[in-house]
Amino acid sequence: xALRIGVSFVRLNSLRHAARLLSTHTRPEVFNNGGSISDxxxxxxxxxxxxxxxxxxxxxxxxxxxxxxxxxxIIDSRxxxxxxxxxxLHMYKTMVQLSQMDKILYESQRQGxxxxxMTNYGEEGIHVGSASALSHRDLVFAQYREVGVFLYRGMTIxxxxxxxxxxxxxxxxxxxxxxxYGSKQHNIVTISSPLATQMPQAVGAAYAxxxxxxxxxxxxxxxxxxxxxxxxxxxxxxFAATLDCPVIMMCRNNGYAISTPTSEQYRGDGVASRxxxxxxxxxxxxxxxxxxxxxxxxxxxxxxxDNKPVLIEAMSYRVGHHSTxxxxxxxxxxxxxxxWTKEESPIQKLRLYLERKGFWDADAEKQCVKEAxxxxxxxxxxxxxxxxxxWKEMLEDVYYDMPPSLQKQMNQMEKHLEKHSEHYPLSQYxxx
Amino acid sequence: xxxxxTRKSIIVGKLTKYVNDCTKRLSSHFIYYxxxxxxxxxxxxxxxxxxxxxxxxxxxxxxxxxxxxxxxDVAFGGVxxxxxxxxxxxxxxxxxNTPLCEQGIAGxxxxxxxxxxxxxxxxxxxxxxxxAFDQLVNEAAKARYRSGGQFDAGALTVRTPCGAVGHGxxxxxxxxxxxxxxxxxxxxxxxxxxxxxxxxxxxCIRERDPCIFLEPKILYRSAAEEVPVEDYTLPLxxxxxxxxxxxxxxxxxxxxxxxxxEVAQMAEEKLxxxxxxxxxxxxxxxxxxxxxxxxxxxxRCLIAHEAPLTSGFGAELAATIxxxxxxxxxxxxxxxxxWDTPFPHVxxxxxxxxxxxxxxxxxxxxxx
Numbered sequence: 001x002a003l004r005i006g007v008s009f010v011r012l013n014s015l016r017h018a019a020r021l022l023s024t025h026t027r028p029e030v031f032n033n034g035g036s037i038s039d040x041x042x043x044x045x046x047x048x049x050x051x052x053x054x055x056x057x058x059x060x061x062x063x064x065x066x067x068x069x070x071x072x073x074i075i076d077s078r079x080x081x082x083x084x085x086x087x088x089l090h091m092y093k094t095m096v097q098l099s100q101m102d103k104i105l106y107e108s109q110r111q112g113x114x115x116x117x118m119t120n121y122g123e124e125g126i127h128v129g130s131a132s133a134l135s136h137r138d139l140v141f142a143q144y145r146e147v148g149v150f151l152y153r154g155m156t157i158x159x160x161x162x163x164x165x166x167x168x169x170x171x172x173x174x175x176x177x178x179x180x181y182g183s184k185q186h187n188i189v190t191i192s193s194p195l196a197t198q199m200p201q202a203v204g205a206a207y208a209x210x211x212x213x214x215x216x217x218x219x220x221x222x223x224x225x226x227x228x229x230x231x232x233x234x235x236x237x238x239f240a241a242t243l244d245c246p247v248i249m250m251c252r253n254n255g256y257a258i259s260t261p262t263s264e265q266y267r268g269d270g271v272a273s274r275x276x277x278x279x280x281x282x283x284x285x286x287x288x289x290x291x292x293x294x295x296x297x298x299x300x301x302x303x304x305x306d307n308k309p310v311l312i313e314a315m316s317y318r319v320g321h322h323s324t325x326x327x328x329x330x331x332x333x334x335x336x337x338x339x340w341t342k343e344e345s346p347i348q349k350l351r352l353y354l355e356r357k358g359f360w361d362a363d364a365e366k367q368c369v370k371e372a373x374x375x376x377x378x379x380x381x382x383x384x385x386x387x388x389x390x391w392k393e394m395l396e397d398v399y400y401d402m403p404p405s406l407q408k409q410m411n412q413m414e415k416h417l418e419k420h421s422e423h424y425p426l427s428q429y430x431x432x
Numbered sequence: 433x434x435x436x437x438t439r440k441s442i443i444v445g446k447l448t449k450y451v452n453d454c455t456k457r458l459s460s461h462f463i464y465y466x467x468x469x470x471x472x473x474x475x476x477x478x479x480x481x482x483x484x485x486x487x488x489x490x491x492x493x494x495x496x497x498x499x500x501x502x503x504x505d506v507a508f509g510g511v512x513x514x515x516x517x518x519x520x521x522x523x524x525x526x527x528x529n530t531p532l533c534e535q536g537i538a539g540x541x542x543x544x545x546x547x548x549x550x551x552x553x554x555x556x557x558x559x560x561x562x563x564a565f566d567q568l569v570n571e572a573a574k575a576r577y578r579s580g581g582q583f584d585a586g587a588l589t590v591r592t593p594c595g596a597v598g599h600g601x602x603x604x605x606x607x608x609x610x611x612x613x614x615x616x617x618x619x620x621x622x623x624x625x626x627x628x629x630x631x632x633x634x635x636c637i638r639e640r641d642p643c644i645f646l647e648p649k650i651l652y653r654s655a656a657e658e659v660p661v662e663d664y665t666l667p668l669x670x671x672x673x674x675x676x677x678x679x680x681x682x683x684x685x686x687x688x689x690x691x692x693x694e695v696a697q698m699a700e701e702k703l704x705x706x707x708x709x710x711x712x713x714x715x716x717x718x719x720x721x722x723x724x725x726x727x728x729x730x731x732r733c734l735i736a737h738e739a740p741l742t743s744g745f746g747a748e749l750a751a752t753i754x755x756x757x758x759x760x761x762x763x764x765x766x767x768x769x770x771w772d773t774p775f776p777h778v779x780x781x782x783x784x785x786x787x788x789x790x791x792x793x794x795x796x797x798x799x800x
Contacts, residue, residue: 139547173580182579189546190579194570200536201571204543204551211498211525211549219547231563235536242531243540397577398616400586400640403669403717406616 062272064315066286067295070343072352074291081295083132085359091128091290092354093368094152095347098124100372101147101157102320105164108380109178109324114164116178122288122319124148125346126252129293129314133301134220139209140188141202141221143195144179145252149222153186161379167386168430173393195227199236199249203309206240206247210307218246218304220297226257228271240309241279248300249280249311252287254318259331275311287314288346291353317344390430391417460598460650461786462690465674466657467627471666476658481651484626484659485514485591488633489552491663493522496550499637501527503537503554511556512593512652538564538590542572545587545642552637558594558646559603565611572642573617586640591633593649594622595687596738596784601777607686607739607770612644613716613748619643619668620715624689625655631666632713639668648686671719673726677706679798680732683723683749685712688736688785695790705798715745723749724756731762732797736785741769763800768793 035046067079074080083091102119109117120127127148136153140146147160159171163181166174172182172190182190189198189205202221209217227233228251240247251271255262268274275282281303285292293314300310317340321328328337354360395402395410402410417424470476479487492499501515507529509516519527530537537553544551555561561568568590576584596605612620619641623629629647636643674689675696682692689711696707708726712718727733733753735746746767753765768785776783 141543171580171582172578175580176578180578182582184579184582190575190583192571192574192578194566197539197567197571200539200567201543201546204540204545205547206543207500207540208498208544208547208549211500231533232535232539232567235531235533235539238531238533239536239540243528397581399619399717400576400584405717405720 056268056273059269059273061269062282062284062313064284064286065292065296066289067291068289068349068353070349072349072354072356074353079291079295081291081298083291083294085357087132088350088354088357088359090152091132092347092350092360093372094128094131094148095124095290095350096368097157097372097375098127098148098151099347100369101160101376104373104376104380105161106320106324113380113384114178116324117164118144118179118323119320120145120147122317122340122346123252123254125290125350126250126287126293126314126316128152128350129287129290130220130250130297132290133294133297135217135301137187137217138301139202139205139217139219141198141205141219142188142191143198143223143227143252144191144193145224146222147179147181150181150183150186150188153183153188155181155183155186155188157375157379158382159183161376161383162386165383165386166388167383168389169383169386170389173389173397175394196223196230196232196236199223199227199230199232200239202249203236203240203243203245203247206245206304206309207243210244210246215246216305218248218301220248220250222250222252224257225251225253225255225262225265225271226260228274229257229265237274237278237280237311244307245309246304246307247309248297248304249275249309250297251311251313252316253313254287254316256318256322256328256332258322258326259328261332270313270315272311272313280309280311282311282313284313284315287316288344288349290346290350316346388429390432391426460654461596461781461784462687463694464625464651464655465690465693466655467625470658470660471627471631472660472662472664475661477661478656479626479659480653480656481623481626481629481647482512482514482653484630484657485633485647486516486518487659487661488630488637489515489518490521491634492550492552492637493518493526495663498548499526499550499552500544501552501554502530502540504532504556505529506554510554512649514591514647514652515554534560534563535567538567538572541588541590542567542575542585542642545585546575546583549587550637551588553588553590555590555592557604557606557649558592558608559606561590561592561608561644564590568612568618568642568644569615573615575617575642577617584640585642588642589633589636589645590643591645591647593652594646595648595650596775596780597650598780599777600775600780602774605738605775605780607646607737609646609685609715609737610739610743610745610748613745615716617641618716620646621668621713622646622648622686622715623713624648624686624711625651626657626659628666628711628713630659631664632668634663635665635668638665643668646686650687666713669714669717669719671713671722672711673708673722674711675707675709677708678730679703679705679707680734680794681708681710681723681726681730682790682794683710683712683733683735684737685715686738688738691785691787691790692734692736694787695794698787698791699794699798703795703798707794712749718749720752720756724753727753727757728760731760732800733757733761734766734768734790734794734797736768736790738770738784740772741767742772744769763797766793766797
């Protein structure tokens with residue numbers, strides 16, 4: 001009996017090896033030499049007698065999963081997520097709201113009313129597709145171009161605009177540049193400018209959640225194709241895999257890192273190809289297709305809660321400029337931008353899908369856009385009237401308790417302002 | 433016969449001298465001064481610094497179920513044995529190896545802290561903390577400030593062995609405290625022996641700010657003291673006056689404290705003067721009050737550290753003391769430090785600010 005089990009185990013093993021060899025495209029001539037497997041601790045691999053270097057063409061290109069076509073038609077009905085009407089409408093309205101906010105805040109930066117802004121044009125599908133597949137308790141680590149996720153979660157336009165103005169109602173107390181949002185209440189970790197630093201942090205947070213008894217939360221970490229070149233990205237992938245963390249690494253591959261096209265960012269098959277190399281379950285999706293993103297994230301969340309990290313590469317196109325400090329026509333053709341605006345807009349795709357379902361029409365659209373615009377304009381007018389926080393907030397929160405050295409500096413500044421207040425814009429700041 | 437004996441004894445003598453010289457080259461440059469005062473009453477056990485650190489982490493893992501300890505090679509006890517036995521006691525999910533990547537270790541630790549866990553990260557040598565510099569300086573230090581207090585990395589402690597060890601060369605000897613001392617939001621701490629190591633490490637772990645805990649690796653085994661068994665902490669941001677006098681104030685941290693204690697002893701014996709010796713312990717934020725009160729009393733100040741002179745933390749101390757104690761100073765503030773070079777291998781005895789260099793500087797300071 002024991003012998004038979006042994007034999008069947010050997011057979012099973014050789015079958016597994018055969019299957020693995022067929023599934024890669026390295027085609028080692030393993031059967032010529034008996035197909036023996038090495039005992040090197042670093043890799044359980046077969047020996048071959050033919051020397052063959054692998055390159056980026058050694059593997060099939062990772063396909064892009066999509067659910068709808070550009071007309072909002074479901075391609076394979078089995079893949080329709082059949083999301084309920086309320087959720088679908090929330091997804092769509094969030095996209096419209098985001099797009100209107102982007103338009104108005106971008107313009108307000110051009111007029112000098114806020115110092116800086118970054119739009120989300122072309123990537124709204126990634127935001128709402130992923131946000132709708134997560135629990136609101138899942139922890140979000142973002143890069144900076146994920147505001148749709150925050151809106152979907154319930155952060156208000158008021159909160160976002162207050163941050164951009166740095167007024168006293170900004171929970172960040174006006175310390176960071178615009179678009180560096182964060183909300184403890186909505187489980188959105190405050191954004192920082194250094195790229196990819198949030199990635200190993202997301203993995204650490206996921207490890208902490210994993211250790212909570214009966215954990216039902218995961219972490220999602222958003223990053224761009226450029227940030228994926230940082231050392232922290234490699235650290236994050238490798239730590240996530242070796243430490244079995246419940247984390248979804250969500251790459252927004254929009255083709256550009258400021259002016260740098262992906263051809264100058266990497267030579268492999270995008271970011272997705274790095275996932276399997278590090279032992280991470282990986283999928284590539286059409287980021288302009290909110291339903292495809294939703295399906296991928298929903299499945300990824302199940303895997304993550306089983307402590308299997310997942311990498312998702314959502315393909316998209318950065319329709320807007322990198323930021324208000326950038327004119328992207330200096331490094332890419334206008335026709336290219338227009339193609340993605342007109343033909344592959346994630347907002348348009350979801351609208352067509354909703355219209356086919358009978359959930360949406362031209363009137364609803366008109367009203368939704370108007371409401372979204374009015375909300376932003378009204379909020380901006382209110383935000384502009386609010387003063388900035390008291391200057392002493394500049395010295396708070398460095399440490400949990402203010403050390404004596406910093407108290408001394410606060411006293412110095414206080415005395416200075418008593419004598420020279422006329423040289424400072426004190427009237428724009430709160431008083432005691 | 434007699435001449436043969438003499439020749440033999442000369443050969444033996446030469447051999448002994450050769451061996452002694454070899455040993456001398458590798459021996460430490462200081463005498464360890466154990467702590468005599470106990471921070472708490474109660475049972476004590478003789479521990480070296482490695483065991484005291486192990487004990488502090490043991491207490492943390494025992495009392496705080498969220499606490500985890502991780503880094504390169506900590507699972508089997510660590511290359512300096514500080515984590516010895518902790519994985520067996522607390523399990524593989526609480527004491528574990530990470531991939532070999534310092535920026536990952538620091539970032540992972542910040543994430544743990546963000547999600548509410550207590551994170552004790554180990555960087556194998558302080559010389560290898562620089563890949564994590566971005567995570568520590570741009571992220572851990574600024575997390576509370578930039579979020580308006582919504583998030584912080586206060587539950588993160590980064591432990592790392594630092595300082596000269598006799599033969600560490602460029603990358604097993606560095607003292608990087610001054611790099612971090614320029615970073616608002618971090619706490620930087622260095623103990624001088626087992627009792628301070630346990631008390632300060634427990635404070636760092638519980639402190640609500642991210643801490644970098646620098647452990648002078650030469651003390652891991654060479655320093656042994658009667659360490660209280662029970663839980664105790666020592667205050668951060670506070671210096672200790674270890675020896676009192678009126679001739680000068682000698683300030684150091686880590687191993688260098690023991691060098692200055694010996695220098696103070698030498699000054700008493702040879703020059704007949706008594707000095708204040710201060711262990712700064714917390715590099716950032718540091719104890720301005722204790723230092724300045726001492727200098728106002730003595731009128732003279734010598735600062736010594738292993739790290740290079742230029743922009744070393746001694747510069748910060750000297751500038752502040754000069755500003756606060758100007759009318760009390762009887763002589764220029766003296767700094768005795770490592771030279772402005774990388775930390776060399778065979779030249780270590782000439783590189784370190786040893787007792788002779790410190791004594792010589794102190795003599796001049798007192799004669800000034």
